[in-house]
Amino acid sequence: MINKTAHRGAYIHIPFCDHICYYCDFNKVFMKNQPVDDYLDALALEMKGYGADGLPETIYVGGGTPTALNEQQFERLFIDIEHYLMNPSIKEFTVEANPESLNEAKLKIMKRFGVTRLSVGVQTFDNRLLKEIGRAHGANDAANAVRLAQEHGFNNITLDLMFALPGQTETVLHESLERALSLGIPHISIYSLQLEPKTIFYNRMKSGTLKLPGEDFEADMYGQIILELEKHGLHHYEISNFAKPGYEGVHNSMYWHNEEYYGIGAGAHGYWKGIRYANAGPVKKYIEHVCKQGNARVSEHEVTFTEKMEEEMFLGLRLMRGVSVEHFKEKFGRPIEQVYGKQLEQLKARGLIHERDGRLAMTPKGVFLGNNVFEAFLIS
Known part of the structure; x- marks a missing residue:
């Protein structure tokens, strides 16, 4: 019998993107010419295996860009999640979304399948900076996407923002925070720019063409963020996360409490039965591994x-x-x-x-x- 109340989460990775942001080092590929339907087949098979081991209390669908899937693919993903992983007493069901690919049809699909929380990748409300970091949306697109989600009954929304961006000033940061807060969202995750190998920004840094704020300026920005968000009722509950009471991220808190979770999808990492594991990253390799062995693990480490x-x-x-x-x-x-x-x-x-x-x-x-x-x- 499946244990429907076991304390565990599930992270599901959708690696497809319509474009690649200049700072991003997550496992992702351009959507065009990818075997998306075959990937969803393999994803369902991997979900089935983990679901048989116990249903999760939280589900987080991340990427890449989950909302880059078309409506048919998007609905199919949630049909499989409902069939293999959905817990009747789910505590939190989060999906990442980008403003340019979040539409009414996808919001209706998520609402129908019990999604409780949206994580919208905004990064900044400054149009110049959005272009500078390679985002495909504008500031108004982000605000409109949030309002559309709210109109469809999504009140638990978190925005992803960034600071210490190239050419970003404290004034520009303040304006982005104010724009975010004006939308009435109850949670903000905000991260400083990290330069990771194999990203466009990393290559620019190595060539000396990327100008970034210094460490002291970055610290000043972080202090400004803490003061402004707490002043508006979003308490600082984790290094990079701020929430109104009762809106703290449940799934991510599981990571910080060092609890176990399933990692499902290409390049996903999981922690289950005392073993931290990593899945194959390339989409075709992921599909091959799942079809052969039911999961895509390529490395395992038993945690001492x-x-x-x-x-x-x-x-x-x-x-x-x-x-x-x-x-x-x-x-x-x-x-x-x-x-x-x-x-x-x-x-x-x-x-x-x-x-x-x-x-x-x-x-x-x-x-x-x-x-x-x-x-x-x-x-x-």
Whole structure:
């Protein structure tokens, strides 16, 4: 019998895009001439295998661009999700969408199949910057897409924004935040630009043609973001995430609480039964693997006891609430001070973490130096 209440999530990857953004290093391919229908066949087969092992409490469909699928393909995806993975007591069902490919028909499909949350990739409301980073939509397209979703009953919407973009000023950032807040959305995820190999921006940086803000300016922007969003009632609950009470991301919180989840689709990563695994990335290789073995795993790593404790710390400390001292002891059978006493003393002495109400969390100073905090627990 399938356990319908087991605590787990499912991430489903749609790698297709109508265009490639200059900063993106996710597993993605141009949509044109891709075997999309064959991919959906393989995706359904992989879903079937994991669904038989227990239905997830959360589902997150990401990409790539899930809304790049046409209406027929999009509906087929949700038919398969409903058949193989849908839990009657689902806690959260999120789908990523881009403004230029989100339309009324797709919103109706998502509503019919029980999607509870939309993640809209906006990045900025500045038209010049949108062109600079290779986005296909304009600022008004993004605002209109959000309003259309709201008209169709989607009130739990999160916007993805970016900062420290080429040529971005604090004024431009402020205007984007104000435009986002004016839409009445309850959640914002905001990330600084990261230069990753094999991206257009990385190549421009190497050639010296990409001008980026310095670290101090980036820190000033981050401080501005925290102040402005909290002033408008979106509390800072994770390093890069802000929400009105009750709208915190359930699926992503599962990652930060170091819980297990299925990773389904080309290039997806999963963590299941103590094993972290990665699927084949190229679409055709993914299809071949699933057809041969029922899943697409090309690498597996059994997480050691020490690694589980490390992950509990550096993932949990991303949350502003931090890590529960009592929960750590219950989970691992050892007091947290016994395992990480030296690191905790050093971080406290530097003013980067503190302990309150039985929880270890980053101080405001620690939030700005998060990588220094996380690295302290990587001792294996």
